Amino acid sequence: MNKFENCPMIDSKSQTAMTLINQSIDYIKQNNVPKLNLIWLEATGCSGNIISLLNGENPGLYFLLKEMVNLKYDNSLSPYQGERAFEEFLEALNTEFILVVEGAISLKDGGLYSVFARYKGKIITTAKAVRMAADKAKYILAVGTCSSFGGISSASPNPSESISTFDYLNDKTVIRIPGCPAHPDWVTGTIAHLISFGMPLLDEKNRPLMFYSLTVHDGCTRRSFFNKGIFAQKLGDAECMFKLGCRGPVTKADCPIRKWNQYVNYPIGDNTPCIGCAQDNFPDGMEPFVRY
Amino acid sequence: MDKEELSVELKECYKNIFNLKNMLNFTQCPIKRMQIEDEILFEINKTLYMLEDYTKYRQREFTIEELSKYDGSLGNPAYIAVYGIVYDVSNSPVWGGGTHFGATAGGDLTSQFEKCHKRDLSKLKNLPIVGTLKV
Numbered sequence: 080m081n082k083f084e085n086c087p088m089i090d091s092k093s094q095t096a097m098t099l100i101n102q103s104i105d106y107i108k109q110n111n112v113p114k115l116n117l118i119w120l121e122a123t124g125c126s127g128n129i130i131s132l133l134n135g136e137n138p139g140l141y142f143l144l145k146e147m148v149n150l151k152y153d154n155s156l157s158p159y160q161g162e163r164a165f166e167e168f169l170e171a172l173n174t175e176f177i178l179v180v181e182g183a184i185s186l187k188d189g190g191l192y193s194v195f196a197r198y199k200g201k202i203i204t205t206a207k208a209v210r211m212a213a214d215k216a217k218y219i220l221a222v223g224t225c226s227s228f229g230g231i232s233s234a235s236p237n238p239s240e241s242i243s244t245f246d247y248l249n250d251k252t253v254i255r256i257p258g259c260p261a262h263p264d265w266v267t268g269t270i271a272h273l274i275s276f277g278m279p280l281l282d283e284k285n286r287p288l289m290f291y292s293l294t295v296h297d298g299c300t301r302r303s304f305f306n307k308g309i310f311a312q313k314l315g316d317a318e319c320m321f322k323l324g325c326r327g328p329v330t331k332a333d334c335p336i337r338k339w340n341q342y343v344n345y346p347i348g349d350n351t352p353c354i355g356c357a358q359d360n361f362p363d364g365m366e367p368f369v370r371y
Numbered sequence: 372m373d374k375e376e377l378s379v380e381l382k383e384c385y386k387n388i389f390n391l392k393n394m395l396n397f398t399q400c401p402i403k404r405m406q407i408e409d410e411i412l413f414e415i416n417k418t419l420y421m422l423e424d425y426t427k428y429r430q431r432e433f434t435i436e437e438l439s440k441y442d443g444s445l446g447n448p449a450y451i452a453v454y455g456i457v458y459d460v461s462n463s464p465v466w467g468g469g470t471h472f473g474a475t476a477g478g479d480l481t482s483q484f485e486k487c488h489k490r491d492l493s494k495l496k497n498l499p500i501v502g503t504l505k506v
Contacts, residue, residue, distance in 0.1 A: 296464060305464075308462070312446065321464075321467050321468070322443070322446065322467075322468055322469075323467075323468050324467045324468025324469075324470060325467045325468070326467055327467075328464035328465055328467065329464075329465050329467075329472075352467070352468075360472050360473070363473060364472035364473045365472075366470075366473065367468070367470060369468075370443070370444055370468035370469060370470060371444060371445055
């Protein structure tokens with residue numbers, strides 16, 4: 080028998096995004112609502128969040144694209160290139176859409192360190208493209224730690240003078256979905272909530288409460304070791320890694336319950352301390368990641 | 372902190388409060404007055420903490436060199452000094468591995484504390500006190 084079979088909490092957690100997705104699909108079919116468009120922009124970052132989304136399960140990316148949203152534009156997945164791709168982006172701006180931005184916004188030298196397109200001889204910087212899209216978007220999601228809090232792109236010494244998308248669009252309501260990368264469920268679940276119920280409940284840092292209400296420490300599989308004061312001496316030990324510099328107590332995310340890579344494991348389950356990637360101050364404030 | 376030092380510190384606090392009170396008499400600006408009142412409250416709070424610590428927790432005197440051994444590495448306890456009091460942060464959940472948002476244990480962190488926590492002394496309230504810092 081599967082050892083997780085009897086725990087309804089774990090079952091329900093791993094199905095949250097799927098439940099929400101099914102509800103939104105029912106809603107779309109019953110009310111004859113046209114599928115919402117989605118524009119996914121990549122700014123100063125590593126494109127890790129779109130790769131993470133491709134690894135989604137319950138629901139997978141195919142399901143998301145086929146049943147829920149029309150992905151109008153994405154830097155990595157766009158079938159077009161060059162000016163044609165930018166025209167596609169401009170066309171999509173005239174529809175009703177959800178804007179997803181991953182990566183920070185580079186501001187140095189007028190944003191020239193992150194160029195979005197070259198259109199009719201002019202250079203369009205990412206900062207400008209994000210601003211153009213944000214002015215018309217129905218909802219704006221900042222996906223990933225760079226986009227939410229600045230993250231690695233704006234870490235010291237910050238040569239490109241990057242700031243988070245949240246700070247750049249400070250006149251708009253931006254939902255933060257931090258994580259390095261963000262879990263596919265966090266992204267698809269939030270999009271599904273936006274389609275069927277509108278704005279989800281947010282905490283004081285504008286993160287959806289359904290995914291970011293508990294710290295990693297709260298649900299940690301090694302929590303009982305911490306409570307008893309039994310700590311690991313080195314990496315590889317089976318006890319609590321708090322004394323090695325675990326950032327679980329200051330990081331809000333549901334990693335221990337949801338788990339990664341199709342719900343297989345998460346860092347602490349694999350003997351690595353939490354490095355606090357879903358929290359602000361990452362990475363400068365979370366260093367050193369391991370301390371002996 | 373011994374008796375003479377405490378009396379010097381208390382006199383210092385009294386002088387600060389006295390100066391602030393004089394400043395209060397010379398200004399009519401309500402915002403400035405509020406600021407000064409806050410400063411006075413902070414000074415009073417500081418004296419209260421100093422007295423409480425002096426009476427309750429006079430345990431051990433650390434020099435900066437002694438304190439630097441307690442940095443939380445290799446299973447050592449993690450101690451920090453704030454406003455002359457040495458606190459034990461080994462088991463504080465936000466101090467994983469003796470580090471806390473870029474600050475490392477084993478030193479005088481008063482300036483960092485003032486910068487980040489804006490003199491919010493309630494942050495220190497639940498930490499066990501192990502001694503005082505010898506200046």
